[in-house]
Amino acid sequence: MTSLEAAQPFTVTDLKQHIYCQRISYFHLCLPDIRPVTRKMSIGIERHVDERKRAARRTMAMYGLTEGELLFDVDVTSSRLNLVGRLDQLVIAADELIVVDYKVASRHGKHQEVQLAAYAMMAEESYLLPAKRGFIYLTKAKKAVEIRISSQLRKIVESALQEMTVIQQTERMPQPTEWRQRCLDCEFRRFCNDV
Template sequence: MIKVTDIKQYAYCQRIIYFTYCMPVQPRQTYKMQNGQERHDRNEELEPRRTLERYGLEEGEKRFGVRLSSPELNLKGEMDMMVVQEGNYIPIELKYTNRQPGINHKYQLIAYCLLVEDQYQTKINRGLIHLIPPKETIEVELTPGLREEVKEIISGINEIIATEKMPAPTSDRGKCRDCEYQNYCGDV
């Protein structure tokens, strides 16, 4: 099974999928990655004490590190947090950034929503991305179009793995500067 984080990576640069599954290499950990992991770990310690108000919610049960999988989607992942309100499920992704979430983060959240729907046999209309430093919560509506885009990405990832063909580099070469796989791309 592929991982939900692969969907985020595919949207960022498809070559990351190639280097992860077809030519497994040990990427170097960048400063951004290390710093992000440290902040994520610290947030996990603090989150149980926080109220749901920060997410615009009044009540519900917080669940952390929710592991999900779907053989039908060929997808698995561990969600940061989910709030359960009387049979309703609200996936929440926590991001340590001051920037608005990119489409890759929205795709990641939507993939978790699809997994929740499959595993809990329910229908989800929205998910939340919480930006930690500015304490801002963005609601992401699960539209039919976005659902389909995520399913197409899953197909694209599976195709890269099956064909073992290296995809073209990202058109945004600025992404290459901080990429942990930069040393393996000989043409950028």
């Protein structure tokens, strides 16, 4: 087994949560049956489905293209990264891939940029075209934010996956996030006991 391999593939959602707060990925990876589903999560799922319908009507101009193929709900995997996920939208142009992820939000964070980079890396492995950029579509703001899939973001993906492997193997709870305001509406707050 390489340093990125684990018993089962990680999900892109696990990776995003790990960047947001390592404890969320710890609870999901080591104690998978305790995750409560909050009302906020349920609303997000419903709005995501609605956004998919609206996205089908958008044009390629949003991505700076005149032509290309739009695919929705694309399953992507990477054996190298030991990672799986379902991408909201993939744009296949003549010489590039563009990954698009919808967020029920008015702004985005670093954890979502890392998630987008992971999708790009998996899409590259599957479609054998480069993915140098992607978009986070913010549904509340009704705008697409272009994200460059930089080497730095790619390194963060690989480093975080290595950290997740160690957490899963050792079952040791990591430190809480430095941004304690995130804990206020976290579904796992009652399990942490130190925030």
